[in-house]
Amino acid sequence: xxxxxxxxxxxxxxxxxxxxxxxxxxxxxxxxxxxxxxxxxxxxxxxxxxxxxxxxxxxxxxxxxxxxxxxxxxxxxxxxxxxxxxxxxxxxxxxxxxxxxxxxxxxxxxxxxxxxxxxxxxxxxxxxxxxxxxxxxxxxxxxxxxxxxxxxxxxxxxxxxxxxxxxxxxxxxxxxxxxxxxxxxxxxxxxxxxxxxxxxxxxxxxxxxxxxxxxxxxxxxxxxxxxxxxxxxxxxxxxxxxxxxxxxxxxxxxxxxxxxxxxxxxxxxxxxxxxxxxxxxxxxxxxxxxxxxxxxxxxxxxxxxxxxxxxxxxxxxxxxxxxxxxxxxxxxxxxxxxxxxxxxxxxxxxxxxxxxxxxxxxxxxxxxxxxxxxxxxxxxxxxxxxxxxxxxxxxxxxxxxxxxxxxxxxxxxxxxxxxxxxxxxxxxxxxxxxxxxxxxxxxxxxxxxxxxxxxxxxxxxxxxxxxxxxxxxxxxxxxxxxxxxxxxxxxxxx
Amino acid sequence: xxxxxxxxxxxxxxxxxxxxxxxxxxxxxxxxxxxxxxxxxxxxxxxxxxxxxxxxxxxxxxxxxxxxxxxxxxxxxxxxxxxxxxxxxxxxxxxxxxxxxxxxxxxxxxxx
Numbered sequence: 001x002x003x004x005x006x007x008x009x010x011x012x013x014x015x016x017x018x019x020x021x022x023x024x025x026x027x028x029x030x031x032x033x034x035x036x037x038x039x040x041x042x043x044x045x046x047x048x049x050x051x052x053x054x055x056x057x058x059x060x061x062x063x064x065x066x067x068x069x070x071x072x073x074x075x076x077x078x079x080x081x082x083x084x085x086x087x088x089x090x091x092x093x094x095x096x097x098x099x100x101x102x103x104x105x106x107x108x109x110x111x112x113x114x115x116x117x118x119x120x121x122x123x124x125x126x127x128x129x130x131x132x133x134x135x136x137x138x139x140x141x142x143x144x145x146x147x148x149x150x151x152x153x154x155x156x157x158x159x160x161x162x163x164x165x166x167x168x169x170x171x172x173x174x175x176x177x178x179x180x181x182x183x184x185x186x187x188x189x190x191x192x193x194x195x196x197x198x199x200x201x202x203x204x205x206x207x208x209x210x211x212x213x214x215x216x217x218x219x220x221x222x223x224x225x226x227x228x229x230x231x232x233x234x235x236x237x238x239x240x241x242x243x244x245x246x247x248x249x250x251x252x253x254x255x256x257x258x259x260x261x262x263x264x265x266x267x268x269x270x271x272x273x274x275x276x277x278x279x280x281x282x283x284x285x286x287x288x289x290x291x292x293x294x295x296x297x298x299x300x301x302x303x304x305x306x307x308x309x310x311x312x313x314x315x316x317x318x319x320x321x322x323x324x325x326x327x328x329x330x331x332x333x334x335x336x337x338x339x340x341x342x343x344x345x346x347x348x349x350x351x352x353x354x355x356x357x358x359x360x361x362x363x364x365x366x367x368x369x370x371x372x373x374x375x376x377x378x379x380x381x382x383x384x385x386x387x388x389x390x391x392x393x394x395x396x397x398x399x400x401x402x403x404x405x406x407x408x409x410x411x412x413x414x415x416x417x418x419x420x421x422x423x424x425x426x427x428x429x430x431x432x433x434x435x436x437x438x439x440x441x442x443x444x445x446x447x448x449x450x451x452x453x454x455x456x457x458x459x460x461x462x463x464x465x466x467x468x469x470x471x472x473x474x475x476x477x478x479x480x481x482x483x484x485x486x487x488x489x490x491x492x493x494x
Numbered sequence: 495x496x497x498x499x500x501x502x503x504x505x506x507x508x509x510x511x512x513x514x515x516x517x518x519x520x521x522x523x524x525x526x527x528x529x530x531x532x533x534x535x536x537x538x539x540x541x542x543x544x545x546x547x548x549x550x551x552x553x554x555x556x557x558x559x560x561x562x563x564x565x566x567x568x569x570x571x572x573x574x575x576x577x578x579x580x581x582x583x584x585x586x587x588x589x590x591x592x593x594x595x596x597x598x599x600x601x602x603x604x605x606x
Binding site: 130133134137141144145148151152153156157159160161163164167168170171174175177178179181182187 | 519541577
C-alpha cells in the first residue's frame with residue numbers, strides 16, 4: 001500500500017529509460033509520456049486522499065527503519081505539489097507535441113522531461129537530506145540537457161552559466177550536509193528535527209541553516225536570482241514553461257521543509273533573514289519586470305516576484321501565512337506555466353519579442369488575447385481566480401505577525417505584476433494590428449488547447465478553493481506542527 | 495590528522511575559487527572539479543577519520559568506524575563526475591558554435 005508513494009519517482013524514470021529505446025517512434029513516445037503523467041497525477045490524488053484518512057505515509061527502502069535507512073515521506077504538502085507538478089507537466093507535454101519540433105523529439109526530449117519530473121517528485125517526497133541532494137541533481141541534470149537541447153548559440157551561452165551556477169550551489173549543499181552530519185550525526189529529516197529540538201539550535205546549527213538557506217535560495221531564485229532571467233528565456237517555450245513552473249518551486253519547497261521542520265527555533269535570525277531576502281527579491285523583481293521590453297524577460301522577472309511573495313509567507317510563519325503560501329505555490333505553478341506558454345506563443349505567431357514591435361494581436365486571435373487577460377488577472381490576485389486565496393491569506397499572516405513592511409511590499413508587487421502584464425496586454429494585443437489577414441499564421445489547436453486547460457485550472461482552483469482547502473489546511477497544519485511529521489516518521493512500525 | 499586534512503581542504507577550496515573566477519571556460523570546469531574534491535574530503539573528515547574497526551557486525555569488534563560518509567562521498571563523486579563530463583561537452587559545443595572560450599565574451603548581447 002505504502003509502496004505507492006515511490007511511483008511518482010520510479011514511473012517516470014522507468015518509462016523514460018524505455019522511451020530512450022523507442023527513439024524513432026515519436027507518436028508512441030508522445031502517447032506513453034502523456035499517459036505516464038496522467039497516471040502519476042491519478043496516483044497522487046489517491047495518495048492525497050489516503051493521507052487525509054490515515055495520516056502521513058512513509059516508505060522505508062529496503063526495510064531499514066528510520067533513522068537508519070533512506071525513506072520517502074508523503075504528507076499533504078508534498079503530495080499537493082507532486083499532483084500539481086504532474087498535471088502541469090502533462091499540459092506542457094501537450095503543448096510540446098505541436099511546437100517542439102521533430103529535431104527535439106528525436107533527441108530524447110520526452111525521456112528528459114520524464115527524468116526532470118522524476119527528480120522534482122523525488123525532491124518533494126524524500127525524507128532524507130542527502131537523498132534530497134541526489135534528487136536535486138537528477139532534476140538539474142535533466143534540466144541541463146533540456147536547456148541545451150537544440151544547441152542554438154544563445155542557448156549554449158546561457159546554459160554554461162546556468163550549469164556552473166548550479167554546480168557551485170550543489171557544492172554548497174554538500175558542504176552544508178557535511179557540517180550538518182558532523183554536528184548532529186544524522187541526515188534523516190525527522191531525526192534531525194528531533195535532535196535539533198532536543199539539543200537546542202545553537203549558533204553553529206544556525207550558521208549551518210544559513211548555508212542551507214543560501215543553497216536553496218540559489219535554486220529557488222530568492223535574492224540570488226541573477227541567473228534566472230537569462231536561462232529561463234532561452235529554451236523552447238514548452239521547456240521554459242516547465243522550468244518556470246517547476247524548478248524554482250522545488251527550491252521553495254526545500255526552504256519550507258527545512259525552515260519549518262528543522263531550523264525553526266531561531267526565527268529572529270533565520271526567518272528575519274528570509275524576510276529581508278524576500279523583500280529585496282520582490283523589489284528587484286518588480287524593477288526587472290518594468291524595465292524590459294522583451295516579453296520573455298518580463299515574464300522571467302515575474303517568476304522572481306512570485307518567489308519573493310511566497311517566501312514572505314515563510315518569513316512571518318504564522319499558520320495563515322503558511323497556508324496562503326501553499327495555495328500560492330499551487331496557483332503559481334499553474335499560472336506561470338500558462339504565462340510562459342502564452343508569451344512563447346506570441347513570439348511564435350509574430351516572430352518578434354519586444355512589446356513595442358507587436359500590436360493588435362487580439363483582432364487576429366481573440367480567444368488567445370482573452371486568455372492572456374485571464375492570466376493577468378489571476379497573477380494579480382483578482383477573485384475568483386486562483387491567486388486571490390493565497391494573497392489574502394499571506395496578507396492576513398503578515399498582519400497577524402505585524403510585519404507591515406512585508407505586507408506593503410507584497411501588495412505593491414501585485415500592482416507591479418498587474419502593470420507589467422497589462423503593459424504587454426495593451427501594447428501587444430490592442431492597437432493597430434500588424435498582421436494582415438493574408439499573412440495571419442493560423443493558431444494551431446494543439447497550442448491553444450493546453451493554454452485553455454491551464455486557464456480552466458486557474459479558474460477552477462479559484463472557484464474550488466473550498467474543495468482543496470481541507471488538503472491545504474492539513475498540509476499547513478503539518479508544517480506548523482513539526483511533531484506530526486516527526487511522529488509519523490520515527491513513531492515505529494506503520 | 496583531521497587538522498592537516500582541514501588545511502588541505504582549505505587550500506583546495508582556495509585553488510578552486512581562483513580557477514572558477516577566471517575567464518577561461520576550461521579553467522572554470524577544472525575549478526569545479528577541484529571544488530568537488532575539497533567537499534568530498536570535508537565529508538570524510540567531518541565524519542571522523544579512522545577511529546575504530548571495519549563496520550562489519552559480528553565480524554569485527556566494536557567500536558566501528560562510521561561508514562556513512564564514505565557512502566555519501568561515493569554518491570557525490572558519481573554525480574560530480576557526470577556533471578563535469580556534461581560541462582566539458584557543453585563547453586566544447588559552445589566553443590564550436592560561438593567560437594569563444596572566454597566567459598567575458600559570452601556575457602550576452604550589448605542591449606541587455
